[in-house]
Amino acid sequence: MVVLARGRAGATARHWRESFMYRFxxxxxxxxxxxxxxxxxxxxxxxxxxxxxxxxxxYLRVGEPVHWVGLANYREALADPLVRQGLLxxxxxxxxxxxxxxxxxxVAAILIDRVRNQRLATIYRVILLxxxxxxxxxxxxxxxxxxxxxxxxxxxxxxxxxHLFTIYNAPQWLGDPDLTxxxxxxxxxxxxxxxxxxxxxxxxxxxxRELFEAARxxxxxxxxxxxxxxxxxxxxxxxxxxxLRFGTAMAVxxxxxxxxxxxxxxxxxxxxxxxxxxxxxxxxxxxxxxAAVGWIGALLMLIVVAFLFWLFRPRD
Numbered sequence: 001m002v003v004l005a006r007g008r009a010g011a012t013a014r015h016w017r018e019s020f021m022y023r024f025x026x027x028x029x030x031x032x033x034x035x036x037x038x039x040x041x042x043x044x045x046x047x048x049x050x051x052x053x054x055x056x057x058x059y060l061r062v063g064e065p066v067h068w069v070g071l072a073n074y075r076e077a078l079a080d081p082l083v084r085q086g087l088l089x090x091x092x093x094x095x096x097x098x099x100x101x102x103x104x105x106x107v108a109a110i111l112i113d114r115v116r117n118q119r120l121a122t123i124y125r126v127i128l129l130x131x132x133x134x135x136x137x138x139x140x141x142x143x144x145x146x147x148x149x150x151x152x153x154x155x156x157x158x159x160x161x162x163h164l165f166t167i168y169n170a171p172q173w174l175g176d177p178d179l180t181x182x183x184x185x186x187x188x189x190x191x192x193x194x195x196x197x198x199x200x201x202x203x204x205x206x207x208x209r210e211l212f213e214a215a216r217x218x219x220x221x222x223x224x225x226x227x228x229x230x231x232x233x234x235x236x237x238x239x240x241x242x243x244l245r246f247g248t249a250m251a252v253x254x255x256x257x258x259x260x261x262x263x264x265x266x267x268x269x270x271x272x273x274x275x276x277x278x279x280x281x282x283x284x285x286x287x288x289x290x291a292a293v294g295w296i297g298a299l300l301m302l303i304v305v306a307f308l309f310w311l312f313r314p315r316d
Contacts, residue, residue, distance in 0.1 A: 053292040059285035073292035082264070083293055086271030087300065093270070094249035097185045101245045102238070105193055109200030110230070125201070128194030140258045143187040147173035174259050177267050184255055184268070196241060203237040204230070239312035243305055250301050271297050 053073055055066045077083050108128065115121040131139070146152050155170045165171065173183040207230065215225045231238075253272040260268030262277055271293060279290035 049291045049294065052288050053295050055288050057286075057288040057291075059279070059287050061284055069288075073289050074296065076289065077292045077296055080293075082274050083271055083296065086269065086274045087297060089267050090250050090252070090270040090272070090297075092267070093181045093184070093252065094246060096181050097188055097249040098242065098245055100185060100189045101192060101196065101249075102241060104189055105196035106200050106234075108193065108197045109204060110226070112197070113201060113204045125194075125198065128197050131191050131193065132195040134191075136254065139187070139191055140255060143183075144174070144259060147183055149173075149175065175266075177265070180260065180267050184252075184259060187255070192245075196245075199237055199241060200234065203234045207233050235312055235314070239308065242312070243308055246304065246308065247301060250297070 054068060054070060056069050056072075057066050058064070112121055112124050112128075115124065134142075146154050149155060149170060149172050152173075154173070155165070158164050159167055159170050171179055173179050211229050212225055215229055220228070251272055252270070253276060256268035256270060256273050257276070260266040260273075262273065262281065263269060275290045275293045275297075278293065279285055279287045
């Protein structure tokens, strides 16, 4: 009887250790730091801004009661021409920025993947990653100097070396509304080239070489192999990069503040800069209205992201 009781107790203990509740009780303490960080650093600010967008909160009106105004901020924001113009400007920059940020690293990755000398391929990878290692503020200062109308090396080459322009009609890369977005996009392409190329190289490494050899035996051209073999198997990576870079392009603010400031005549005055201007520059810092502007932009971005997930859905 004693042996039977001990056997039952051992079976019960083994069953408890294998149960979901045991794993949960013994594992959740390790999740506490992550949960605390997520709630305090991510979830609470999001919910706080959401609540703020339904009130008449002004940061500089200390001591005044905050009133619930419902959808008033959203109705005002939807009728605000600066919000509409800012969203259209951000969309225009995204249309310039996103194709180059995907196509250029993809081409670079395919070219590096074809290099059979591993030492040379490693050198190429290191060179491409150098810009990604440079801090953002230094990147902005560097390119602002390069784009300078009077002392920038780009205009120096165009005016004094190639003689394509004179000092009177040289391009104003950051002052001309027709050139500003292109100038910012080129900087972003250069900065993110290595980072995105490594993504595509990782995806190319997972494609079996036998598929390319079989395609060559069947007489497929390089272009046909790209569309039929390479691109379909890079779809998950394309989805990740397109979604991430779409969000980056639509929500750019640091580059715009450094290159264009709060000049509303420049295309860099997008909805994100307008939101920052409302929250920390203009009047009483009307952060409730700025929160509504931010949520409108975020919801529109989520709609596009949902469409991108549908567009890049698995088809096999």
